[in-house]
Amino acid sequence: MSRLFATALGCLVVGCTAEVGTTPTAVTPTQFKVRIENVAPYKQLKSGIFNVPVGKSAPGAIGPGDAFEVAFTAARGQRLSFASMFGASNDWFIAPEAKGLALFDNGVAVTGDITDKVFLWDVGTEVDEEPAVGPHTGPKQASSTDGPGANDPNATVRRLVNPIPLSNGGSFMAPTVAQMVKVTLTNRGSEFRLRIENVASDTTTLLTSEGPKPVRFSPGVFAVTTAGDPLFTDGQKDRGLGLEFIAEMGNPTDLGAAIRPLTGVATGNSPGVLVVHRERAPLFALGEQDRGLGLERIAEDGQAQALGDMLKKLQGESLSKVAVFDTPVGKENPSALPPGAAYELTVSAVPGERLSFVTMFGWSNDWFFGTPESGVQLFDGDQPLYGPITGELKLYDLGSELSEEPGVGPNTGPQQLEPNTGPLDTDRRVREVSADQYAHFVSDHLQVTLEPVDGARR
Ligand SMILES: [Ca+2]
Ligand SMILES: [Ca+2]
Numbered sequence: 001m002s003r004l005f006a007t008a009l010g011c012l013v014v015g016c017t018a019e020v021g022t023t024p025t026a027v028t029p030t031q032f033k034v035r036i037e038n039v040a041p042y043k044q045l046k047s048g049i050f051n052v053p054v055g056k057s058a059p060g061a062i063g064p065g066d067a068f069e070v071a072f073t074a075a076r077g078q079r080l081s082f083a084s085m086f087g088a089s090n091d092w093f094i095a096p097e098a099k100g101l102a103l104f105d106n107g108v109a110v111t112g113d114i115t116d117k118v119f120l121w122d123v124g125t126e127v128d129e130e131p132a133v134g135p136h137t138g139p140k141q142a143s144s145t146d147g148p149g150a151n152d153p154n155a156t157v158r159r160l161v162n163p164i165p166l167s168n169g170g171s172f173m174a175p176t177v178a179q180m181v182k183v184t185l186t187n188r189g190s191e192f193r194l195r196i197e198n199v200a201s202d203t204t205t206l207l208t209s210e211g212p213k214p215v216r217f218s219p220g221v222f223a224v225t226t227a228g229d230p231l232f233t234d235g236q237k238d239r240g241l242g243l244e245f246i247a248e249m250g251n252p253t254d255l256g257a258a259i260r261p262l263t264g265v266a267t268g269n270s271p272g273v274l275v276v277h278r279e280r281a282p283l284f285a286l287g288e289q290d291r292g293l294g295l296e297r298i299a300e301d302g303q304a305q306a307l308g309d310m311l312k313k314l315q316g317e318s319l320s321k322v323a324v325f326d327t328p329v330g331k332e333n334p335s336a337l338p339p340g341a342a343y344e345l346t347v348s349a350v351p352g353e354r355l356s357f358v359t360m361f362g363w364s365n366d367w368f369f370g371t372p373e374s375g376v377q378l379f380d381g382d383q384p385l386y387g388p389i390t391g392e393l394k395l396y397d398l399g400s401e402l403s404e405e406p407g408v409g410p411n412t413g414p415q416q417l418e419p420n421t422g423p424l425d426t427d428r429r430v431r432e433v434s435a436d437q438y439a440h441f442v443s444d445h446l447q448v449t450l451e452p453v454d455g456a457r458r
C-alpha cells in the first residue's frame, strides 16, 4: 500500500483532513497512557450441580445402590472438589479436602477408588444432634415443632472425626465414609467421570439410639480448579454462597448459581506488542495467514520480543512507534499478566494515527486478544480520545495451531511440555474466535483504557 493511500485512509477513518499531504511531525504529539488490566474474576475452571441419580429421571438423594455421576474434562495440575449432604445430619457433608483432590499424580490421571480422599465435614451453621434422631436433623426437621435448628456453637467448616462431639455434650460414632459411599474416578484422555455410589445398608450401617436408620446423600455441587479452595476453607466460616443449603437441606441450587459467574478460564495475558500507526493492518489481517513476523510466538507461547524486534526494523512514518510491554505494574521483571494485574505504557501519537496491540490468551493454543486489524482511533479530529477501548477489542485465533479446550488441551500454553508444540490448525487464516468455541466476552478478561498524561483531559 502506498503511504499516501495509507495516510488518506487513516484520515478517512478518523475524519481528519488537515493531515493529508502535511508532515505529521509538524504537530505536537499527544501522550497516551495505555493501561491493559487482566480483570478475569474466575475462581474455578468449571463447576456444576449433580442432582439426578444414574438411571433416574428426576432429582433426588441416593439410597443404597444408587449413584451420582459427573463427567468433566481436566488436565495436569487441576483438582476436583464436590460436596453432598450426609442426609441424616443437621449440617454435615462429604467432600475432599478444601483445595480438592488431585486429578493427576506426576502427570498420570488418578483413577479407581478414591474414597479415602473423601471426608465428612461440618459446615458450622447448625447445632449437631444425633443423626436421624435429633429434632433438627435432615429426617426430622420437617416435623420439628420448634423451627430450624440453633446455630452451631462452632461456626467454622471443619472435618469430623469419630467420636464426633454433639452440641448437647454427647458424642456419636458415625459410620466411616467408606461404609457409606464408594467414590471412583475413571479417565480417558482428558475426560473424567466421578461416581459417588451409596454402599450403605439401611439396616446395618447407621446405628442410632432409635435403631438403624437409612443413609442418604444429597444432590451436590462439583468444581474443577487450578488453585484455591473453591467451596470452603478448612477452619473458616461458611462463605454464605449456599454450601449451607447443601449441608442442611441437600439443595445445591444456590451454591451452583453463586459460583457459576466465578467459573471460567482465569488465563494470564502475555507480554505483547503495541504499535502506533497509519498503516491499515499493521499486525495481522482477518482472513489472511499470519505474516511470519513473530505474532505466532505471542499467540502460541506469549513471547513478544520477536515481533517487537521485527516491527522495529519496519518502523517508519506509517508505523511510528513499536513497543513491547512485558512487566506488570509494581513488578520488577517481565512476566505474564495474572488476574488483578495490569501492564501500563505511555505512547505518543499525532492526529491521524491509530493504536494496535496484541496479547496472548495465555491458556490457549494460539488465541490472542487485540484491537481490530485497523487499530483503534486515538483522535477525533485534533482531539485525543481518552477512555475505555475494551469494547473494541476482540479475541482472535491466529490459525497457526489447532485449538483445544483452554487450559485443558495438551498443547495449550499451560499444558504443553515446551513452547511451539501442537498440531497445525486446520484453518490457517487469522479469524475471530467464535462464541461457539468460547462463550465469554473480551471484557470478562480485559479492561483497556487510554488515559491522559500530565493532567490533559478530553
Ligand atoms: Ca454443625
Ligand atoms: Ca487455532
Ligand SMILES: [Ca+2]
Binding pocket: 300, 365, 401, 411, 412, 413, 416, 419, 420, 421, 422
Ligand atoms: Ca502449543
